[in-house]
Amino acid sequence: xxxxxxxxxxxxxxxxxxxxxxxxxxxxxxxxxxxxxxxxxxxxxxxxxxxxxxxxxxxxxxxxxxxxxxxxxxxxxxxxxxxxxxxxxxxxxxxxxxxxxxxxxxxxxxxxxxxxxxxxxxxxxxxxxxxxxxxxxxxxxxxxxxxxxxxxxxxxxxxxxxxxxxxxxxxxxxxxxxxxxxxxxxxxxxxxxxxxxxxxxxxxxxxxxxxxxxxxxxxxxxxxxxxxxxxxxxxxxxxxxxxxxxxxxxxxxxxxxxxxxxxxxxxxxxxxxxxxxxxxxxxxxxxxxxxxxxxxxxxxxxxxxxxxxxxxx
Amino acid sequence: xxxxxxxxxxxxxxxxxxxxxxxxxxxxxxxxxxxxxxxxxxxxxxxxxxxxxxxxxxxxxxxxxxxxxxxxxxxxxxxxxxxxxxxxxxxxxxxxxxxxxxxxxxxxxxxxxxxxxxxxxxxxxxxxxxxxxxxxxxxxxxxxxxxxxxxxxxxxxxxxxxxxxxxxxxxxxxxxxxxxxxxxxxxxxxxxxxxxxxxxxxxxxxxxxxxxxxxxxxxxxxxxxxxxxxxxxxxxxxxxxxxxxxxxxxxxxxxxxxxxxxxxxxxxxxxxxxxxxxxxxxxxxxxxxxxxxxxxxxxxxxxxxxxxxxxxxxxxxxxxxxxxxxxxxxxxxxxxxxxxxxxxxxxxxxxxxxxxxxxxxxxxxxxxxxxxxxxxxxxxxxxxx
Numbered sequence: 001x002x003x004x005x006x007x008x009x010x011x012x013x014x015x016x017x018x019x020x021x022x023x024x025x026x027x028x029x030x031x032x033x034x035x036x037x038x039x040x041x042x043x044x045x046x047x048x049x050x051x052x053x054x055x056x057x058x059x060x061x062x063x064x065x066x067x068x069x070x071x072x073x074x075x076x077x078x079x080x081x082x083x084x085x086x087x088x089x090x091x092x093x094x095x096x097x098x099x100x101x102x103x104x105x106x107x108x109x110x111x112x113x114x115x116x117x118x119x120x121x122x123x124x125x126x127x128x129x130x131x132x133x134x135x136x137x138x139x140x141x142x143x144x145x146x147x148x149x150x151x152x153x154x155x156x157x158x159x160x161x162x163x164x165x166x167x168x169x170x171x172x173x174x175x176x177x178x179x180x181x182x183x184x185x186x187x188x189x190x191x192x193x194x195x196x197x198x199x200x201x202x203x204x205x206x207x208x209x210x211x212x213x214x215x216x217x218x219x220x221x222x223x224x225x226x227x228x229x230x231x232x233x234x235x236x237x238x239x240x241x242x243x244x245x246x247x248x249x250x251x252x253x254x255x256x257x258x259x260x261x262x263x264x265x266x267x268x269x270x271x272x273x274x275x276x277x278x279x280x281x282x283x284x285x286x287x288x289x290x291x292x293x294x295x296x297x298x299x300x301x302x303x304x305x306x307x308x309x310x311x312x313x
Numbered sequence: 314x315x316x317x318x319x320x321x322x323x324x325x326x327x328x329x330x331x332x333x334x335x336x337x338x339x340x341x342x343x344x345x346x347x348x349x350x351x352x353x354x355x356x357x358x359x360x361x362x363x364x365x366x367x368x369x370x371x372x373x374x375x376x377x378x379x380x381x382x383x384x385x386x387x388x389x390x391x392x393x394x395x396x397x398x399x400x401x402x403x404x405x406x407x408x409x410x411x412x413x414x415x416x417x418x419x420x421x422x423x424x425x426x427x428x429x430x431x432x433x434x435x436x437x438x439x440x441x442x443x444x445x446x447x448x449x450x451x452x453x454x455x456x457x458x459x460x461x462x463x464x465x466x467x468x469x470x471x472x473x474x475x476x477x478x479x480x481x482x483x484x485x486x487x488x489x490x491x492x493x494x495x496x497x498x499x500x501x502x503x504x505x506x507x508x509x510x511x512x513x514x515x516x517x518x519x520x521x522x523x524x525x526x527x528x529x530x531x532x533x534x535x536x537x538x539x540x541x542x543x544x545x546x547x548x549x550x551x552x553x554x555x556x557x558x559x560x561x562x563x564x565x566x567x568x569x570x571x572x573x574x575x576x577x578x579x580x581x582x583x584x585x586x587x588x589x590x591x592x593x594x595x596x597x598x599x600x601x602x603x604x605x606x607x608x609x610x611x612x613x614x615x616x617x618x619x620x621x622x623x624x625x626x627x628x629x630x631x632x633x634x635x636x637x638x639x640x641x642x643x644x645x646x647x648x649x650x651x652x653x654x655x656x657x658x659x660x661x662x663x664x665x666x667x668x669x670x671x672x673x674x675x676x677x678x679x680x681x682x683x684x685x686x687x688x689x690x691x692x693x694x695x696x697x698x
Contacts, residue, residue: 207391208391208414209438209489212412
């Protein structure tokens with residue numbers, strides 16, 4: 001019986017608390033708006049920099065695509081009438097997709113391993129990820145050229161066994177290797193940050209409920225790590241779309257990316273309008289991918305936020 | 314052995330739902346034999362022997378690091394014993410991996426799967442057992458009914474309070490009707506009020522399910538409320554196992570007497586059937602094998618005499634002079650702390666007897682040797698005041 005009385009006391013207390021809260025709400029709203037104003041002020045420098053150095057150039061590209069050399073849609077007509085252009089667009093998307101797939105497959109076990117080892121080993125692994133990340137892409141790509149060319153160390157080593165030519169340079173394989181290596185940190189880091197939040201005791205719980213180790217991993221750990229996988233994959237894919245140096249140096253003309261095409265049109269032929277249209281196409285594709293993933297994220301959004309909040313408990 | 318517990322659970326739990334008779338009721342479901350766990354040189358658990366009875370609510374009670382959680386983890390299969398064996402229904406348990414043992418486990422940290430709804434969480438063990446969809450639904454509904462969480466099926470764990478989350482965890486651990494439910498301080502993360510309510514819920518659920526519960530806690534009050542039997546752990550060994558009443562009335566070790574309930578403890582030298590302490594010679598019943606003795610008296614067995622009243626019973630032959638240092642009003646009774654040459658005496662007397670005694674009064678405390686427990690003083694000597 002005492003428990004009963006206590007419960008009712010509890011509920012009166014909570015109703016009172018709610019009442020108090022609703023009374024003070026207008027005041028609270030004022031506070032929020034003042035906070036927001038301060039926040040806006042803090043963001044102002046960033047906005048200014050973006051406006052001058054990003055939005056304005058973007059706008060000129062947009063304008064150029066419709067006006068250079070004369071107003072009209074002729075630049076767009078040119079882009080879609082040339083099968084080469086559309087082919088390069090698809091190839092850019094195709095190769096970027098495979099780069100993303102490779103990165104996810106390589107990064108997942110790596111990130112998982114990072115969560116399992118002792119802190120000192122973890123720092124070492126983190127360094128392994130970050131050191132190439134801190135060196136210039138151009139230098140790294142040159143390193144790959146040296147490594148992968150037929151007269152390089154791998155080629156000479158294999159020639160000892162009678163392999164006449166490595167034949168990787170100037171193929172899609174070389175492009176995939178080079179790009180995946182550059183982009184790997186961008187996939188490892190978000191994956192690691194998500195995985196390190198996952199409560200491993202959930203796996204013990206799953207086993208106690210009758211799941212084998214592998215089953216427990218697939219049904220509990222994997223779904224909880226997916227937000228990190230999605231973030232890493234998206235970052236990788238979007239960045240891969242804009243790659244220029246690596247495909248140009250490691251690939252043949254058949255691995256041309258949109259960015260190489262832009263360079264050819266603008267620098268080689270002086271066709272600013274054509275270059276602007278290709279750049280716009282790249283932007284549209286990127287935005288489309290971000291939009292689709294945002295929609296997917298919202299569809300699964302409640303589940304994702306429940307994961308993040310819940311795994312701490 | 315069959316002494317009723319203060320709360321009277323023994324009778325109701327063990328008799329309900331069993332028509333098979335004494336043999337089944339009293340047979341052991343799980344036996345631990347010489348169970349030992351060492352981490353390098355550190356001994357976490359040392360030669361534990363224990364028979365767990367079918368359908369009982371057994372509590373492992375002890376301070377942190379006493380080996381109670383280690384024992385639970387060994388039974389669950391989360392760690393492997395260094396030595397010893399475990400028999401579940403007379404079959405060796407240690408050869409089975411955790412996922413093959415078919416035991417229910419409830420964790421202090423709930424361990425609900427955050428990406429699954431309440432229904433999916435409770436359904437999880439049934440899916441591992443390849444149960445059909447319609448059977449799964451029935452079993453989940455039943456389990457959620459037992460823990461009184463109908464209507465919460467589609468919520469995510471994050472949307473539930475701590476108490477509700479723990480009830481989901483409980484439903485998930487009982488939904489496949491495991492023969493034994495293991496609980497590791499399941500109420501430890503909850504506030505006092507919720508804890509007390511859930512203790513009553515656990516007793517009801519144990520009654521309804523009729524399965525064996527093994528419960529780990531460091532809270533002696535919780536152990537007294539819940540258990541049919543309590544195993545008191547200390548430094549990797551079981552000091553005593555018995556009903557709450559046995560542990561309270563007849564502790565076999567000083568550690569148990571201190572850990573469960575309040576008491577006055579007077580230490581002295583045991584010789585010729587008496588205990589010499591300070592200038593007093595205390596009458597005791599029973600005997601011990603060493604000369605270091607500790608006499609333990611529960612507060613309600615301690616009597617007090619002061620100028621205003623409160624006479625001793627005739628059998629209260631041990632009488633010590635002291636001064637009231639503190640007094641706490643408990644409603645129907647008062648609790649006095651009396652400083653004596655032998656140490657602090659704790660006295661609980663009914664309100665009507667106690668009314669006149671005040672802080673600072675010179676009083677006599679006394680007790681009947683039959684109401685005291687004579688124990689070996691196993692504690693380091695410097696603790697003697």
